[in-house]
Amino acid sequence: EDASAIYWNPAGLSALKYTDISSFYTSPRRDTSYGFTGIALPTKDSGNFGTGVAYLDTRDTRFINERYDTAGNSGVASEFMAVFSYARNVSRYWLGGANVKFIRQSVYNKSESGLGIDLGGIYNAGDRLKLGLNVRNIIQPAVRQKTRDTFYPVDITLGCGYRLLPADTWTLSLDVNKTPSRDVKFLIGNEFTLWKYLNLRAGFSDTDLNAGLGFRIYTPFGLLGIDYVYARSNDAASSVYPDTFHGAGFNLRFGERMSVEASLPENESELYEVMRIATEKMKKIRGDAELLVPGITQPFKAEKTDEPQQDMKDVIRELIRKYSGMAHESFNKGEFTESIQHWKVVLNLDPENIDAFSYIDAANKNIEQLGKEKLVNIKQKKIDNLLNQARYYEIKGEMREEFNVWQNILALDPENIEIKNKIRDKISKLKTRIRELTETRYAEGLKKYQNGDLQGAIWEWEIVLKLNPAHLPARNAMEKAKAELALKVR
Template sequence: MRNEVKSASPKESPMSPKTTIGVLRTDTHPLSEGIRDSSESSDRSHRTGGKKFISCFLLATYYLLLSTCCFALDSPFWQSKGRAGYPGEYLITFTANARAAGLANAYTALSDDASGAYWNPAGLAGIHFIETSFLYTRLFLHTDYGYLSFVYPLDERNIFGLSVLALQSAEVEKTSQWSLSGVKFHELENVFFLTYAKKFNSFIDGGLNLKIVNQEIADYSTRGVGMDLGVKYHFSKRITYGLTLQNLIPAELQLNEEKENFPLNIKFGIICSYLKNRLLWSSDLNLLDPFGKYKVFYWSSGVEYKIFPLFVLRVGISYKEIAAGFGLKTNNFNFDYAVSLHRIDLTHRLSVAYRYGFLPYQEEKRLKEEKETWQKEKKADEEKLDGEKKKILLEKERIAKEQEITTGLILVKKYLEEKNYQEAQKELERILTLDPTNKEAKILNREVDELSRKDLAEKSYFLAKNFYEKKFYSRVLETLKKALEYYPEHEKAKILYFLAQGQVYLAERKYSEAKEAFFEVLKLDPKEEEATTLLRRLQTILEFYPSEGQSSQKEQKQ
């Protein structure tokens, strides 16, 4: 009898009835991957998590929308036809932990935990502590699936691992061509992994799996041995590549007469980290039996985002399902959950991992890292405190300066009211030294300068007027020159200047020049009486003594 289920494989695979009686081989029970963090004990980048979370959410949304377009491609996503799958397909399309399940099983370049041997044995080279992990899930048709793993580092570069995978179907009653027999049986398949991984240098890790495969169906049983080879290449701090050759030495099973070999599967993976390792993207490509009769292509991809140091969210998509999940992580314990949306139904996965027994060198390294982290945090807090103190000091200085400037401006306005322009100017110079860009001080400075010049000009005018009354015309001219330098628009000073100049010319018998000076006065003030009177007298002199005007002109020419 044959227990057939529809497969999600891209091609049909006819199999011999003699070797597949009662075999439950299906890839409709996928599990997605989870992504292990690199044991960062304190990630302080969450302080700016608000904006980064939004950007990561948009990135993940875009990624899912882009990936979902694969549903519309001609290459099959959900298969409407299929047979019981391929030999040992549960070693390729299932999973070994719920972290991986949350990322649609894109784990080849990660595989850095105890269950990593399922994807890439080289991933164990990054483990520096004893670790145990366990996964259990109930698949479709009451099929039970479990994975138990154990890792023990021999030293800093050599790691040993042991894993057990078990897949057991529900009981099925034997039948013949005529009737039911009343005897029930089930299929049981289990695989033992013996793993060795080695860190060759800071860039390259390698690993080997020795697989012992057991299969039992009713009264039949068989056993085979196979081997996997894996490599990880750490291209940079942000990018890592992974390559696994599964069934490089294929396990060979023979239940009855014909034999079946597990086909070669080439897995290639890449991971990229962003936002100081808070966002991680992983993708896998699988080529199943590329040189044989099956030639099947699988793909999967997922994103993990660390919201808090202890809590992460995951989402992924593969050629046959969409997955999501979350994880809780401490220094010693991991709990992961994932759910997958499949055409048939939802599947749930739970896994736990426990780390203990740090090796001496690793314990020393861990303590050193914790001490360095604590010192960095302390230094950062001290720098922050110093920065806050400096800010407070600067703020105090700014407030004190503003108060000083405000007080100074009040004094300037008081000096202006008192017409004490000299003190006002000194105060404004002091204010502009404190704040050269102060607009009010600049405006007041221009105003004070103008008022000060007017005041000096006015004082000089009154002094010159006193000299004029005393008929000290030469001193009047000297004093008014200074006044007009202070304030050239002072009309009274101009009028008095030309009057004094005319008087000087009269005294020197330069009547023509005196006449011109008095005319300048009348241009400025046509009603100026003294200038009018002097012009009349001068006109009378020129009428009765014309020779005086001519001699004055000759002297001027000479």
């Protein structure tokens, strides 16, 4: 979704919401250089436009004459291409685009030129899945060589992209490419975004392997991207084809949203006031009872019949751009609730906005995940507090209280195998220790009772009942001792 879509699939230009400049350079073969520079320009109603130039230079090329004799001639073979692109949304799900390109080929001081057309399409199959088709040279450029025309072959690529994670953080792609002179070629790639500004990329096919990275930074001129790619080819037929090569490029995205925000309302109350005033004006002009304030009763409805309505439509469109920008900014900051609120304003203005549905879904999932993480953190804090309590009771020798604390810890996290084993081992040892201590104290109470120390016996049996409230012999003996002690006091 930048100016490089001119090359990959012109339909991708229709998704642009900013002016975009892209440039790239590489040297895929020894003494060969390739470069591309393009610019894409979005419009309000007329679709998006793009234009670009590409060149390919091959030096020290040895030329062959009609008798297949090199004749010792060598020089520069080059190719220049100028492209003019157009793309627009065909429907909510379909995007379409086309290239008209002028190609000039120069070989050994002789130049010929031709015209060709590319067609591309993209289908939004869901929130995370996109399917694309690009047919290069559907109208084939023809370059005159000697007494005959040489046609550029039709090049067909069918591809799909799937976002594994929301907000475009991890995307997988698969392309299938076919030309008349080559078997079907499969290309697999993926891109992972870290911290919103760093992109890691990797891809491979049956003959190539590549990896790259991109860095994004905001500048006074717009969002600047710098990209690098390293590629390795296993299709090296001779020494003139290097095993590895490098490429670098930049991308500058600017305009539209920054220029629009300066003149738009700063909060939702101002938004509704603007919409109220505009709606009242439209009612007077049209007498249309369906023109209501978006977000209060129902979405805005109007027919394209006169200039005042077109002005209203422009206001709506600019408000959509502003609140989309605010929603994106909130999402990237992790303010998911605020992002959802902004996207809901967008949906009130444009009930079929695909980005709004996609990002609201992603924001809700992030909120759900954050809620789960918060619960986990709260539970872990409770477990930590209980562990401290268990250690406290262990030091004081209050085994019954320590036993209860360990039981509470196990109830909080019954699926934690490691802590479960530790707790069960601890509980087992505590049970054994409590049972031993209970019998020891009970026996000590019997000795004191037999020696006439009724108060001492009662004290021992009280400890027994604290350790094991269900110890019936200790309870009966203690009641008997208390009764005898009461008679002595009388």
